[in-house]
Amino acid sequence: MPKTELLYEGKAKKIWKTEDENLLISEFKDSLTAFNGEKKSSEEGKGALNNQISTELFKYLDEKGIPTHYVDTIDENNMLHKAAEVIKIEVIVRNIATGSLSKNLGIQDKTVLPFTLVEFDYKNDALGDPKLNDQHCLILNLVNDVSELDYIRFMARRINTLLVDFYAGLDIKVVDFKIEFGRDKDGNIILIDELSPDNFRLWDAKTDEKLDKDRFRQGLGGLTEAYRQVLDRIKNR
Structure with a gap:
């Protein structure tokens, strides 16, 4: 096409x-x-x-x-x-503390969280993607009601469970990730955007080697080699 x-x-x-x-x-x-x-x-x-x-x-x-x-x-x-109408909420799912969570809340890096944390950021580059609570989402008309936020959280946790299990079979830890949702032509909320190491923190399960965009953020080099390693492990599973 x-x-x-x-x-x-x-x-x-x-x-x-x-x-x-x-x-x-x-x-x-x-x-x-x-x-x-x-x-x-x-x-x-x-x-x-x-x-x-x-x-x-x-x-x-x-x-x-x-x-x-x-x-x-x-x-x-x-x-x-x-095609989908983008819901302007970046959904952040965290299993292990690192990055901004450790910096902002003082949680020691690499701490395994007692439960999966789901956070919302406002998808707005001009404002720096600020944090959102449920009331913010309603005031900004990002969703129709609280039940949609509950559904998004439920789906985020379900996706997390599936991907943690998927990557565990590849000896990779899912540390955290960002996903987005949208509405299809019938108004159904569906998962959109991408599911790549640009939006995921992925660590080798044995060495904690970073296999994601932190290699660029932190100046570690070897980004495409790390991404290729992720793809090879997926294809060879």
């Missing part, structure tokens, strides 16, 4: 219209950003790796009954998916 018009260009993807108003194409880019765009770079092949990893995880979640926007993978860098 050919691209017809560029709908939106973000930090990591270009979103294209198609001849079908209910279908879009995400083109995964090689660009890298961190700290709300303050740090920028690019690594050849990163976009293709993110697309392929996301493809495998969307297929897995689809098999487990999670409603997603995924339709098909066109080629290494392009994914066909359902």
Whole structure:
């Protein structure tokens, strides 16, 4: 299915219209950003790796009954998916304390949390993606009612359970991740965006080696090699 018009260009993807108003194409880019765009770079092949990893995880979640926007993978860098109205809430799921959680709350790095923590951030670059509580979400009209927030939390925890189990079979820890939801043409809330190491913290289960975008954030190098290792483990499972 050919691209017809560029709908939106973000930090990591270009979103294209198609001849079908209910279908879009995400083109995964090689660009890298961190700290709300303050740090920028690019690594050849990163976009293709993110697309392929996301493809495998969307297929897995689809098999487990999670409603997603995924339709098909066109080629290494392009994914066909359902059009959806984006819910402007970034859903953060945490299993192990690190990064901003450790910094902001003083929880020791690498502390396993007593339960899965689900947080909401406002998807708004101009404001720096601030934290949200339920009342903020309602005041901003991001959802129709509290029951939708409850559903999003339920789905986030279900997705976490499935992906923790999936990655455990690959000797990888799911530390935390960011996911997004949207509404399809029938108003159903579905999982959208991507499921890549750009949005996940993934550590080797034996060594705690970082296999995610922290390699860029922290100047560790070897980002595409780490992403390729994740993809190879998935394909060889």
